[in-house]
Amino acid sequence: MPLMGSGVVAVEYALGSQTLTxxxxxxxxxxxxxxxxxxxSGIRNRRVAAPDVCGSDLAFEAANRLFSNHPVDRASIDLLxxxxxxxxxxxxxxACILQDRLGxxxxxxxxxxxxxxxxxxxALSVAHSMIAAGLATRALVxxxxxxxxxxxxxxxxxxxxxxxxxxxxxxxxAGEGQGFLAFEFGTDGSGxxxxxxxxxxxxxxxxxxxxxxxxxxxxxxxxQENLFMNGxxxxxxxxxxxxKTVDRILVKSGxxxxxxxxxxxxxxxxxxxxxxxxxxxxxxxxxxFFVEDVGNTSGSTMPLLLADAIRAGKVRPGAVILMVVxxxxxxxxxxxxxxxxxxxxxxxxxx
Amino acid sequence: MTDEEFLSLFAExxxxxxxxxxxxxxxxxxxxxxxxxxxxxxTLIDEKMGVAIDPELLVESRTxxxxxxxxRAQIS
Numbered sequence: 001m002p003l004m005g006s007g008v009v010a011v012e013y014a015l016g017s018q019t020l021t022x023x024x025x026x027x028x029x030x031x032x033x034x035x036x037x038x039x040x041s042g043i044r045n046r047r048v049a050a051p052d053v054c055g056s057d058l059a060f061e062a063a064n065r066l067f068s069n070h071p072v073d074r075a076s077i078d079l080l081x082x083x084x085x086x087x088x089x090x091x092x093x094x095a096c097i098l099q100d101r102l103g104x105x106x107x108x109x110x111x112x113x114x115x116x117x118x119x120x121x122x123a124l125s126v127a128h129s130m131i132a133a134g135l136a137t138r139a140l141v142x143x144x145x146x147x148x149x150x151x152x153x154x155x156x157x158x159x160x161x162x163x164x165x166x167x168x169x170x171x172x173x174a175g176e177g178q179g180f181l182a183f184e185f186g187t188d189g190s191g192x193x194x195x196x197x198x199x200x201x202x203x204x205x206x207x208x209x210x211x212x213x214x215x216x217x218x219x220x221x222x223x224q225e226n227l228f229m230n231g232x233x234x235x236x237x238x239x240x241x242x243x244k245t246v247d248r249i250l251v252k253s254g255x256x257x258x259x260x261x262x263x264x265x266x267x268x269x270x271x272x273x274x275x276x277x278x279x280x281x282x283x284x285x286x287x288x289f290f291v292e293d294v295g296n297t298s299g300s301t302m303p304l305l306l307a308d309a310i311r312a313g314k315v316r317p318g319a320v321i322l323m324v325v326x327x328x329x330x331x332x333x334x335x336x337x338x339x340x341x342x343x344x345x346x347x348x349x350x351x
Numbered sequence: 352m353t354d355e356e357f358l359s360l361f362a363e364x365x366x367x368x369x370x371x372x373x374x375x376x377x378x379x380x381x382x383x384x385x386x387x388x389x390x391x392x393x394t395l396i397d398e399k400m401g402v403a404i405d406p407e408l409l410v411e412s413r414t415x416x417x418x419x420x421x422x423r424a425q426i427s
Contacts, residue, residue, distance in 0.1 A: 040387035157386065218386060232389040232406035239393070240403040275394050 006131040006139075007179020007340045008124075009170040010070040011307045014061035015294060016049035016148070016164035029156045037160045042270020046163035046295025048148040055086045056094045056101075058166025058300075059144030063102050066168040072138075074103060079136035080110040081127060083119035083143040083299045085328070086150065087112060098142060109136065116195070117266050117327025119143065119299035120167075121335050125183045127171040139171040143300040147227060150197055152213070154221035157231055161269060163295025167303035174340055181320075181336040182253035184245055191330040194233040199224035235272060237330055242276055245324055245334045253336035260286065260336075261319040262309060266326055267291035267301035288314055298327070317341045352400055357419050360399060364391045374416030396422045 022044050026034045038044065049058060059082060067074055080102075082095035095110040104110075109130075113123045120143055127139035144166035151158045199210035210224040222228060242265070250257060263282050265273055270291055277287055290301070290308040297304060302325055309315050319339040326332035354374060362369040365383045378384045389409050396404045400422055408421040 036385070036387050040390050230406075231386055232393065232409065235390050235393060236403055236406050239397055271390065275398075279398070 004132050005174040005176055005179045006128045006171055007174040007337065009172045010066055011167065011169045011303050012062050012065040012069060013165055013167040013304045013307050014058045014065065015047040018048050018050060020046050020048050025160050033156060037156060040271050041161055043161055043292055043295050045293045049146045049164040053146065054088050055084045055144030055146050055166060056088050056098055058164065059142040060098060060101055062166045063140065063142060063168040066170060072170055075105050076138050077104050077140050078108050079127060079130055079139035080104060080108055081123045081139065081141050082112050083123045084112060084145055085114050085116050086145045086147060115329060115331055117298055118325045118331040118333050120302045121323055121325045121333040124171065124335060128180045131173055137173060141169040141171055143167045143303055145298045145300060147298045150227040152222040152226040155226065157220050158227055158229055161296050163297045165297035165300040165304055167300050169303055178338055178340050181338055182249060184249040184252055184334040186332045188330045191233065191237060194230040195328045197225060197227050238268065238272055238326055241326055241332050242324055243280055245332055246280060249322060249334040249336050255320060255336060259320055260322050262314055263287050263322045264302065264305050265324050267305055268296055315339055360395055361415060364395050372415060374414060376415045378412060378414060400426060402426050
């Protein structure tokens with residue numbers, strides 16, 4: 001048993017400022033291609049960041065929104081975790097830059113976690129662990145990615161799917177039986193090639209060769225420095241691993257599926273989500289979707305989804321929520337949460 | 352699942368006329384056999400046969416019957 005519990009107190013997000021519409025992609029790829037792509041994804045529009053905007057800018061915007069809308073004293077934050085696969089630089093770590101930009105105190109641990117679509121739940125687990133162990137008292141968990149900037153515009157396997165967003169989540173101490181109840185993790189690195197940017201890191205350094213455009217047999221153009229996804233392999237991975245992960249998090253948390261009020265899945269695409277919901281026999285009122293008009297925003301989909309579910313009135317005090325995320329790595333994770341009855345009074349002091 | 356049941360469901364998945372399909376139909380002859388059809392075929396097999404078929408087996412399949420055989424082999 002941890003010494004101290006913790007839970008999510010507040011979550012806010014910021015979307016890329018531009019909208020890449022269905023109609024624009026229809027002009028780019030053709031009517032027939034887009035009809036087919038839409039039938040296999042259910043994503044109509046996606047929000048993308050301007051070319052000069054970084055994931056950290058979206059995280060920064062979301063964090064400022066959190067500080068504006070929730071009267072938390074930013075000087076009380078002693079842990080900052082930034083989740084990103086599109087950092088500002090190879091080094092320094094983006095979280096350090098955000099600590100300064102956000103005016104957080106210097107007695108604050110700050111580091112990045114880079115695990116794509118799974119990163120938010122991993123970051124929550126680290127925040128929870130550090131609070132439980134007494135190593136931190138109040139954590140700000142940020143996400144921010146501009147994966148659209150890694151995609152070749154002529155890659156129809158990815159351009160219609162991904163959007164850009166950032167988020168900010170405040171994790172605070174909580175009483176026994178409140179907040180995070182259990183976590184579940186998994187990794188299958190044998191599938192790492194199914195979702196990757198093959199070049200530009202230290203294994204395959206950037207050079208003329210890695211910047212050369214190639215067109216595959218399906219007509220997708222990309223370079224080795226663009227994001228690549230084997231969609232069928234990722235779909236296979238998701239429909240294989242998600243049901244098992246739901247079973248395992250239920251066992252770990254001692255919950256029955258009937259006791260769960262809301263099951264939230266990584267918003268990969270609507271087609272996959274509809275199938276998972278049907279396969280797991282989750283009633284329509286016990287899940288939530290937030291992907292059709294924003295796109296798959298990678299590691300930000302879960303906080304976006306959570307914030308939108310709160311807005312929709314689906315997250316009540318005491319509600320039991322499962323979060324299930326999966327993606328790059330290949331990696332996956334789940335969290336069981338009992339939503340806080342109310343935050344500790346001192347967590348949200350009168351401003 | 353019988354051969355006939357599979358043929359009927361597969362025809363629906365790829366938008367083909369059921370009577371025009373046999374287990375020997377070459378996948379390359381189907382206009383709609385592409386990466387999106389891979390997803391719907393995986394969904395079909397997972398839902399009706401309870402197995403998430405390895406997509407590599409779909410890529411390697413030459414005929415409709417090859418897909419059914421691969422799915423059955425993965426179950427057993």
